[in-house]
Amino acid sequence: MEPQPKAGVLVLAATPIGDPRDAAPRLSQEITGADVVAAEDTRRLRRLCADLGVTPGGSVLSYHEHNEASRTPDLVERLRAGERVVVVTDAGMPSVSDPGYRLVDAAVAAGIKVTCVPGPSAVLMALAVSGLPVDRFCFEGFLPRKGGERARTLAALVDERRTMVFFEAPHRIEVSLRAMADAWGPDRRAAVCRELTKTYEEVRRGGLGELADWAADGVRGEITVVVAGAPAKVSTLEEALPAIRERVAAGERLKDVCADVAATTGLSKKSLYDGYLRLT
Numbered sequence: 001m002e003p004q005p006k007a008g009v010l011v012l013a014a015t016p017i018g019d020p021r022d023a024a025p026r027l028s029q030e031i032t033g034a035d036v037v038a039a040e041d042t043r044r045l046r047r048l049c050a051d052l053g054v055t056p057g058g059s060v061l062s063y064h065e066h067n068e069a070s071r072t073p074d075l076v077e078r079l080r081a082g083e084r085v086v087v088v089t090d091a092g093m094p095s096v097s098d099p100g101y102r103l104v105d106a107a108v109a110a111g112i113k114v115t116c117v118p119g120p121s122a123v124l125m126a127l128a129v130s131g132l133p134v135d136r137f138c139f140e141g142f143l144p145r146k147g148g149e150r151a152r153t154l155a156a157l158v159d160e161r162r163t164m165v166f167f168e169a170p171h172r173i174e175v176s177l178r179a180m181a182d183a184w185g186p187d188r189r190a191a192v193c194r195e196l197t198k199t200y201e202e203v204r205r206g207g208l209g210e211l212a213d214w215a216a217d218g219v220r221g222e223i224t225v226v227v228a229g230a231p232a233k234v235s236t237l238e239e240a241l242p243a244i245r246e247r248v249a250a251g252e253r254l255k256d257v258c259a260d261v262a263a264t265t266g267l268s269k270k271s272l273y274d275g276y277l278r279l280t
Contacts (some may be wrong), residue, residue: 001253008035008062008079010087012100014119017091017222018197020051024119028054035083038063038075040090040099048088063087068102075103081114091222092122097141097167122196123165129164129203130191130226135161143176150176154183161229168223177212180227184208187260189228195221231264238277240265244276
């Protein structure tokens, strides 16, 4: 009886989101040591390899949203045969709003080992620089393009308490920000992070309405949007006052805080304002 070949390994390799110097040292090793590199865009892979000064050691094939279904079975068979398959996307971690999940699912079902080369992440970097709470967050990817579907998606998130992270295209950012402002209020805090790690990196912070007005002039580059979660719901003045006191102590204007809390609780701005003054 002939010995069965040792099963291969599927490697999800994170690539730089902008600056090639952010590449993990292991990325070069995996590209040169792979039996096959499955790339979302083979041209971008060639540019990355040129930046890293490496050459793929095995075959290179395209693996993107339009051919995932057809190519996944072949890649699984190569993994079964003992090959090392490395998946890279245009930027960041494969399978996070990029090709890769379908292959991971199939590899896991086949009992194939799946590992990754950790590295740059637009989601985590945007969270870190947003100035918004990062203790609990959720990633929502791209919003639907159609207005009705987009509105329903945002309505379903109206009570989401965690900080939310979205990807968005430059030509849709204004529309998306206005839709968020309509769904969650123009004063909901947010940050638009564009061209992260690149020459023209920019982080614009403010309320959703303010950011939508800013985006009306046009925004370029890769964009990640971070939005504060919904505030805790309160129904009485006594429940609202501690949060107001905390925000004012942190440097916010009392008038602005009262307006914000009134919008989210239904309590009157005057009662909140007067109630705070009674506490001080």
